[in-house]
Amino acid sequence: MTTSNTTANGDDQAQSVALTINGLAVNAHEGMSLVEAAWHGGVPQVTSVGCLEGVCGSCRIMLRRGKEVTVGLACQTFVENGVEVVFLPPASAPLHHYEVSDFKDGWDIQARFQDIFPEASRCRHCHGCDNACPKGITVENGVALAAAGRFREAGEAFFECVMCELCDAACPELIAPAHVGLFSRRVTAHFHLRPPNLIHRLEELRKERMENPPKDRRKKNNED
Numbered sequence: 001m002t003t004s005n006t007t008a009n010g011d012d013q014a015q016s017v018a019l020t021i022n023g024l025a026v027n028a029h030e031g032m033s034l035v036e037a038a039w040h041g042g043v044p045q046v047t048s049v050g051c052l053e054g055v056c057g058s059c060r061i062m063l064r065r066g067k068e069v070t071v072g073l074a075c076q077t078f079v080e081n082g083v084e085v086v087f088l089p090p091a092s093a094p095l096h097h098y099e100v101s102d103f104k105d106g107w108d109i110q111a112r113f114q115d116i117f118p119e120a121s122r123c124r125h126c127h128g129c130d131n132a133c134p135k136g137i138t139v140e141n142g143v144a145l146a147a148a149g150r151f152r153e154a155g156e157a158f159f160e161c162v163m164c165e166l167c168d169a170a171c172p173e174l175i176a177p178a179h180v181g182l183f184s185r186r187v188t189a190h191f192h193l194r195p196p197n198l199i200h201r202l203e204e205l206r207k208e209r210m211e212n213p214p215k216d217r218r219k220k221n222n223e224d
């Protein structure tokens with residue numbers, strides 16, 4: 001359903017965009033995000049909004065353009081004529097429970113993962129999670145890496161994840177890819193599997209410091 005602005009100003013009318021948000025007809029202006037359009041149009045019950053910068057993952061939306069249905073983040077999506085937008089409720093509580101502090105060492109971490117996320121090995125490679133991700137993450141590959149026990153690489157694959165959980169909603173196997181990514185990042189940090197480039201740079205700095213001690217230390221050494 002579309003509407004049109006009726007104003008005395010022809011320029012304003014040319015830039016108006018008619019769409020629906022949560023079933024209500026809204027007249028917005030070109031260049032507005034869908035969050036701004038919702039506020040501008042006085043759409044009630046839009047509470048799932050946080051950062052407005054695409055990092056909190058809370059402004060989850062479903063969009064319909066004709067027969068095409070997609071998902072996204074409302075603060076990162078601009079208004080379009082005729083698009084139907086529905087703000088989605090916050091993601092429900094995760095179904096996979098664990099305490100990272102219970103993991104004493106990394107030897108059985110793959111077995112632990114299979115116990116916690118038994119669905120991960122049943123990925124049907126439907127690409128639903130990849131298509132849903134507003135951050136362009138290769139979610140399906142991240143799940144495959146985690147299922148293969150390659151948690152550091154899986155964690156890196158999910159580096160830009162904002163935990164909007166749109167991939168979880170898209171997954172027909174209830175794998176919860178967002179939480180697979182979170183698990184991977186958590187265990188990587190827990191077992192101190194630091195990124196190799198960071199380890200390498202720290203070692204370079206340590207050597208530099210040994211070869212060129214700070215002046216005050218050199219002075220103190222001379223006095224001793």
Ligand code: SF4
Nearest residue numbers: 133161164165167178
């Ligand atoms: S990986 Fe999933 S939770 Fe993370 S940003 Fe993409 S869709 Fe959202």
Ligand code: SF4
Nearest residue numbers: 123124126127129171
């Ligand atoms: S949506 Fe689920 S089943 Fe489909 S590719 Fe992604 S993880 Fe696999």
Ligand code: FES
Nearest residue numbers: 050051052057075
């Ligand atoms: S409001 Fe935070 S991602 Fe949109």
